[in-house]
Amino acid sequence: MKKKVLFLGASGLIGPFVTPGLEADFDLHLADIKPHPDGTPVDTVDVTSYEQVYEASRGMDAIANFTVVRGDPVLSFQVNSLGAWHVMKAAVAHGIRKVIHSGPQSVRNAYAHDFDVAEAPGASGTGYYGCTKMLSREICRIFARTYGIQTPYFVFAGLGASPMEAVKGQDIPIFRVFWEDLQQACRLALEIESIPDDFQEFNLFSCEHHGKFRLDKAREILGFAPARDWGEYFKRLP
Amino acid sequence: MNVLITGAASRLGRAIAAELATDHRLRLFDSIPVDPGEKAEFIQGDLTDPKTVWQAVRGVDAILHTGEPPPELPEGSLEREQCLLDHATRGTHVLFSAGVEAGVRRFVYGSTLEIFTAYPDDIYITETWKPLPSPEMLSMSRYLGELTCREFARDNMIGVTALRLGRLVLEEEVEDREPDLMWLDLRDAAQAFSRALQRDTGGSVRWTGRWGLFHIGADIPNAKYLISPARSMGYAPQHNFAHHWPIEAAK
Numbered sequence: 001m002k003k004k005v006l007f008l009g010a011s012g013l014i015g016p017f018v019t020p021g022l023e024a025d026f027d028l029h030l031a032d033i034k035p036h037p038d039g040t041p042v043d044t045v046d047v048t049s050y051e052q053v054y055e056a057s058r059g060m061d062a063i064a065n066f067t068v069v070r071g072d073p074v075l076s077f078q079v080n081s082l083g084a085w086h087v088m089k090a091a092v093a094h095g096i097r098k099v100i101h102s103g104p105q106s107v108r109n110a111y112a113h114d115f116d117v118a119e120a121p122g123a124s125g126t127g128y129y130g131c132t133k134m135l136s137r138e139i140c141r142i143f144a145r146t147y148g149i150q151t152p153y154f155v156f157a158g159l160g161a162s163p164m165e166a167v168k169g170q171d172i173p174i175f176r177v178f179w180e181d182l183q184q185a186c187r188l189a190l191e192i193e194s195i196p197d198d199f200q201e202f203n204l205f206s207c208e209h210h211g212k213f214r215l216d217k218a219r220e221i222l223g224f225a226p227a228r229d230w231g232e233y234f235k236r237l238p
Numbered sequence: 239m240n241v242l243i244t245g246a247a248s249r250l251g252r253a254i255a256a257e258l259a260t261d262h263r264l265r266l267f268d269s270i271p272v273d274p275g276e277k278a279e280f281i282q283g284d285l286t287d288p289k290t291v292w293q294a295v296r297g298v299d300a301i302l303h304t305g306e307p308p309p310e311l312p313e314g315s316l317e318r319e320q321c322l323l324d325h326a327t328r329g330t331h332v333l334f335s336a337g338v339e340a341g342v343r344r345f346v347y348g349s350t351l352e353i354f355t356a357y358p359d360d361i362y363i364t365e366t367w368k369p370l371p372s373p374e375m376l377s378m379s380r381y382l383g384e385l386t387c388r389e390f391a392r393d394n395m396i397g398v399t400a401l402r403l404g405r406l407v408l409e410e411e412v413e414d415r416e417p418d419l420m421w422l423d424l425r426d427a428a429q430a431f432s433r434a435l436q437r438d439t440g441g442s443v444r445w446t447g448r449w450g451l452f453h454i455g456a457d458i459p460n461a462k463y464l465i466s467p468a469r470s471m472g473y474a475p476q477h478n479f480a481h482h483w484p485i486e487a488a489k
Contacts, residue, residue, distance in 0.1 A: 050316055073288075077328040081382075085323060088373075126331070126386075126393045134389070135327055135382050146373050 009066035021183025047083030062098035076128035084136035088143035103133035144199035152189040163233035245306035257428035285329030305348035326379035349384040352377035391449035397439035423477030
C-alpha cells in the first residue's frame with residue numbers, strides 16, 4: 001500500500017512541478033489555499049489554521065510542507081512560522097512520523113566567497129522570508145527531536161526546469177535545483193526510515209561543478225545524486 | 239539614557255523599572271495600563287502593532303525587551319499558544335525593526351534558561367552548550383525571540399545582548415519550596431538588565447562582537463548554571479536563596 005502523503009502548497013511555485021514525480025510511488029493528497037494552476041483538484045487547506053491542518057493530516061503517513069509567503073510583514077510569520085508549528089503539532093496529534101519541510105538556503109550569505117562549503121549554519125538575516133523560515137526550521141527541529149518525527153528540511157536557492165538543449169554563453173547555475181532532482185530528493189526523504197537526530201537540513205541543488213557548495217549530506221544520508229551531469233548542457237563549445 | 243522597557247506590567251518589567259528609575263529616563267510599554275509614576279512615561283500598545291511600537295521607540299537610546307508574554311492571553315489553549323508565538327517572534331521583529339529605524343543602538347532581550355532543562359544536573363551549563371528547547375510554547379517562543387534578536391545583531395550595527403534568565407521568583411517567596419537550581423531573583427534579573435544596558439557594542443565590525451549572550455542565574459554553591467561571563471559585565475547577584483543554600487555551605 002502506498003504511503004499517504006499530505007502535500008501542502010500543491011498549487012504554489014514548487015508543488016505543481018514536484019508532485020507529478022511522486023504520484024507513482026505515493027498516495028498524494030494535494031492541498032493549498034488556492035486552485036491548482038493546471039486545474040488538478042486540490043483540497044483547500046490554509047496552514048495558518050490549525051484546525052484545517054489537523055483535519056487534512058488525519059490518516060496521513062507523512063506531510064510535505066511546501067507553503068511559503070516570502071515578503072509580507074504579517075503573512076510571512078503566519079504561514080512560514082506559525083504554519084510550520086501547526087504542521088508539526090498536527091503530526092504529533094496524529095502520530096505522523098515523517099514531515100518534509102522546505103525553505104531558502106541561507107549559507108550563501110555567509111559563504112558566498114568560499115569553496116567546499118558543506119552544510120554550515122546559515123545566516124538568515126532579518127528579511128521576512130529568511131527570518132521566518134529560519135524560525136520554522138527551529139520549530140521543526142524542536143518537534144522532531146522531542147517526538148522522534150523524521151524531518152528532512154530542504155533548502156534551496158533557485159528552482160526550475162532542467163535544460164533540454166545546450167545553453168550557450170552561460171555559467172552552470174549555482175545552488176539551483178532542477179525539478180527532477182527535487183522530485184528525487186522528496187522521494188528519498190519520504191522513503192527513508194530515519195535520519196540522524198531526527199532532523200537534518202539538506203542543501204539541495206543540481207550542479208556541484210564550481211566546487212563552492214557541496215551535496216555531501218544529501219548524498220550520504222539520503223542517497224541523493226543529480227539525475228545527470230547537468231554541466232554537459234553548459235559546455236563552452238567551439 | 240532614555241530607555242524603553244517592554245512588558246512593563248510584568249513582574250520583571252516592574253523590577254527593571256525600579257532598578258533603573260534613579261539613573262535613567264524611562265518609557266514603559268505594555269498592552270495593559272501601567273502607572274509610570276512621576277518620572278517615567280507610559281505608552282499602551284501591542285508589540286505586533288507597528289504604529290504604536292514606532293511611537294514607543296522614538297527618541298530612546300536603548301530598548302530593554304523583557305521577553306515576557308503579553309499580560310492578557312486568549313482563553314483557549316490553541317489561541318494562547320498562537321498568541322505567544324506571534325508575540326515573541328513577529329512582535330520582537332516589529333520592535334527591533336522599529337528600533338533600528340529610529341536609530342536605537344542598544345538592545346537587551348530577556349531569553350530563558352529553560353532551554354537547558356533537558357540536560358541532567360551533573361553537567362555545568364554555560365553559554366557554549368547547545369540549547370535543547372522543548373515544544374512547550376512559553377519557553378520555545380522565548381527562545382525563538384532570542385534567535386530573532388540575533389539576526390538583528392547580524393544585520394545591523396547595533397549592540398544586542400540576550401540574557402538567558404533563570405526561573406524568576408522572589409527569594410522570600412520560595413523559602414518553603416523545594417530548592418530549584420534555576421531560580422533567579424527578580425531583583426538580580428533587573429540588575430542584569432541594568433548591567434547589559436551599559437554594553438556599547440554596536441560599533442563592532444564583527445557581528446559576533448555586536449551580539450552578546452549571557453546566562454543569568456543565582457550565585458549558589460555548586461551551581462549548575464555558571465555565570466562567569468555575566469560577571470564580566472558587572473553582574474553580581476545579591477539574592478542567592480540563603481534559606482536553601484546557606485553561605486556557610488560554600489566554605
